[in-house]
Amino acid sequence: MSEKIPEKMLGMKLPGGAKVQPVTCDVPKPGHGQVLLKMKAASLCGSDLKYIYFEHTDKTGGARYDDVIAGHEPSGQIVEVGEKVDDFKAGDRVVVYHIQGCGYCDECRKGFYINCQQAERRAYGWQRDGALAEYMVADAATCIHLPDFLTYEDGAMIACGFGTAYQGLLRAGVSGNDRVLVMGLGPVGQAAVILAKALGAQTIGVDISEERMEMARKAGADEVVLGDDNAVDNIMKLTGGKGVEAAIDCSGSSIGRHRCLEAARMWGNVVFLGEQGTVTFEPSPLLLHKNLTLHGSWVTSVGNMEKLVELLDRKKIHPGQIITHRFPLRETDKAFEVFATGRTGKVCINHEME
Missing domain, CATH: 3.90.180.10 (Medium-chain alcohol dehydrogenases, catalytic domain)
Structure with missing residues (x-):
């Protein structure tokens, strides 16, 4: 050239x-x-x-x-x-x-x-x-x-947002055994829904924006829940009262983070991806007694981004x-x-x- x-x-x-x-x-x-x-x-x-x-x-x-x-x-x-x-x-x-x-x-x-x-x-x-x-x-x-299958626009999505979402799912060890809650359906949340599905999981998306809730439905979310005061109750109903195996917070909000801890099932994994903000919670009932694992996750590695590119190419996403x-x-x-x-x-x- x-x-x-x-x-x-x-x-x-x-x-x-x-x-x-x-x-x-x-x-x-x-x-x-x-x-x-x-x-x-x-x-x-x-x-x-x-x-x-x-x-x-x-x-x-x-x-x-x-x-x-x-x-x-x-x-x-x-x-x-x-x-x-x-x-x-x-x-x-x-x-x-x-x-x-x-x-x-x-x-x-x-x-x-x-x-x-x-x-x-x-x-x-x-x-x-x-x-x-x-x-x-x-x-x-x-x-x-x-790869030839992926467009330049695909590449731009991978460079930060999809890489960040993928790393969070890796931290939680997400697989086809899991139901994954994605809290906050902005671009990183949309990526988390798509990638959790690619890894075989069922997905529940939560947001307060009707536009972003509709985007998540189009992206393949199995369930989409309005992020109002009934959100946790509705998530529990969808999971037979047990909660989700993995909860990924992409909202960066105190309410979103707290609800992830509430909606996670016993021995589940919670990952905080959303930047900034704060959260206050009672460790005993929400973390210790549920035996949860709480992860912080920030972007990804070069090696994991390469694996993500391979995954997207193989799954044709x-x-x-x-x-x-x-x-x-x-x-x-x-x-x-x-x-x-x-x-x-x-x-x-x-x-x-x-």
Whole structure:
């Protein structure tokens, strides 16, 4: 593959205050162990929306996102490779794991770059230029080959949301023996429903949004319950009074988290995926006496993301099915405005719409 690469490109920055800033900048050059991607799809994440687009606050450490091109859910095609890149070549289609760590700490050696605590840790769209541009430089170590069956939009879904949901299901050991409660049916919750089904489980989705409840039905949820004061009672009725084997909180809300503990059956697993917020509960009746296992789960590893790509390819599942809105790169401002309503599925920047 040979493609003429321009000198300049369009990119999008998030200066805060619910604003998107278009910029014209140089097309980057791949260095040692890096590749240059022509971006094909890049989706928006709730963390982009909350911590950069609106608040412009640093909740995770090391923020530098006012100086970088935004976007940490990239999928694209390699157009140039740097020195010492052996596993990829121009023309390859890839999804990008959205963080590069130091490479030498315990967590990096496990492939959990997300958990790297060293100063070298850099996330695309946060501390280094990301996916909301025409081109992006990525470390080859964070790239995963995209099978022919999976589209670029599928790849963008995998880069963060589906990877996060998959890791949570792995933490709970979900299988065909289980009924899985998914609390909160935003994009990560939709992904959790789809993947729990792929692993053979029965699924119960809960939300307060009628739009998102309908999305979960279309995604294959076996049951969908309104997240009102009767939610736990209704879940218990659906499970013969025993509760669910696994409860995955994707809401990040205190009520959602508490209800997961309430609805989990004896010896069950509860996973907290949703970011931020708080929860207060009585450990004895809700955790100890039920012999529950409570897991925290944050994103996934490069290795598990590769396994997820293989699973989706084998099961012939398109993660892009949860996309409800698509915009070209130049309309990124409109994309964030729509995403901020809280009534969408995934919102995707499709670079091929330009």
